Amino acid sequence: MTLSIDIKGVGVHYGRTVAVENVSFKLEGNKIYGLLGRNGSGKTSLLSVLASFRQPTTGEVLIDGKITFENAEIMSQVCFIQEHGHMSDGYSVKDAIKLAASCWPNWDEQYANYLLDLYQLSQKKRISSLSRGMKSALGVTIGLASRAPITIFDEAYLGMDAPTRYAFYEEVLRDYMEHPRTFILSTHLIEEVGNLFEEVLILDNGRLLLQEESELLRQRGVTITGPAERVDEYVIGLQVLGEQTLGRTKSVTVYGELSQERVNRARTDGLELGPVALQDLFVHLTKKGGEGI
Numbered sequence: 001m002t003l004s005i006d007i008k009g010v011g012v013h014y015g016r017t018v019a020v021e022n023v024s025f026k027l028e029g030n031k032i033y034g035l036l037g038r039n040g041s042g043k044t045s046l047l048s049v050l051a052s053f054r055q056p057t058t059g060e061v062l063i064d065g066k067i068t069f070e071n072a073e074i075m076s077q078v079c080f081i082q083e084h085g086h087m088s089d090g091y092s093v094k095d096a097i098k099l100a101a102s103c104w105p106n107w108d109e110q111y112a113n114y115l116l117d118l119y120q121l122s123q124k125k126r127i128s129s130l131s132r133g134m135k136s137a138l139g140v141t142i143g144l145a146s147r148a149p150i151t152i153f154d155e156a157y158l159g160m161d162a163p164t165r166y167a168f169y170e171e172v173l174r175d176y177m178e179h180p181r182t183f184i185l186s187t188h189l190i191e192e193v194g195n196l197f198e199e200v201l202i203l204d205n206g207r208l209l210l211q212e213e214s215e216l217l218r219q220r221g222v223t224i225t226g227p228a229e230r231v232d233e234y235v236i237g238l239q240v241l242g243e244q245t246l247g248r249t250k251s252v253t254v255y256g257e258l259s260q261e262r263v264n265r266a267r268t269d270g271l272e273l274g275p276v277a278l279q280d281l282f283v284h285l286t287k288k289g290g291e292g293i
């Protein structure tokens with residue numbers, strides 16, 4: 001089932017704090033989306049509204065064309081997993097799994113058991129006795145086994161160690177291929193997770209800075225390296241995001257598509273053009289005091 005998401009002029013205010021302001025975008029669904037933003041940029045606030053955990057202060061959220069807030073039918077199709085889950089400490093792992101099974105109609109018990117084994121989680125354990133990493137593993141187990149058409153992981157895997165996180169990324173990809181659905185992953189671990197994203201959204205200070213296919217976004221970032229004066233001349237008219245100088249060599253990061261004529265000119269000018277990692281692009285685009293795009 002493909003469910004579209006339509007965010008229309010959404011704002012989230014906490015008293016005088018404006019966490020999200022007038023954000024609008026559409027997600028067609030059946031893709032892995034990355035939601036990026038610096039600390040406090042409004043990711044959790046936006047995702048909480050998307051998952052109907054709170055009502056937007058302004059605007060509306062539509063899933064499959066329907067207003068989501070207090071719509072039980074739509075909400076059974078959305079699974080929102082946060083690092084600090086919402087499970088009571090008094091519960092056992094078994095209770096949490098049982099509760100999850102009753103919430104999501106597509107729940108796959110066999111898959112849940114497979115994941116519990118993978119993460120070595122005993123069903124008998126109390127939630128209160130789980131380590132931070134084990135709590136994260138329980139969260140992602142529930143998120144994946146829910147097979148909800150819209151599954152959202154809000155930094156849900158932060159507590160896991162690196163090998164467990166990598167196993168989780170592989171699992172997301174594998175299960176997504178077998179059971180296509182919409183995943184939204186918010187993360188600061190861009191280098192690790194970035195390759196999973198088909199489309200990226202960046203929030204900056206509560207506003208949507210960009211929504212772009214990751215491949216296109218990667219192509220928009222270019223580094224130009226060479227003798228400082230030639231690089232300076234070359235980048236005139238381009239959008240410069242950042243620069244580094246080492247002796248007489250300069251490396252400048254620009255954003256935007258380079259025309260074929262420019263690419264050829266780099267060759268004749270003896271300049272080197274290189275790619276920019278998604279993480280570096282993100283850092284440049286969301287730099288404090290930067291011009292953004």
Ligand SMILES: Nc1ncnc2c1ncn2[C@@H]1O[C@H](COP(=O)(O)OP(=O)(O)OP(=O)(O)O)[C@@H](O)[C@H]1O
Binds near residue numbers: 037043
């Ligand atoms: N319950 C709340 N009450 C008051 N202010 C809040 C509340 N939740 C979030 N905020 C504020 O809203 C803004 C956005 O916070 P939010 O948690 O949505 O950002 P985030 O991008 O998820 O941050 P992080 O990456 O650090 O988790 C911040 O200024 C934060 O202090």
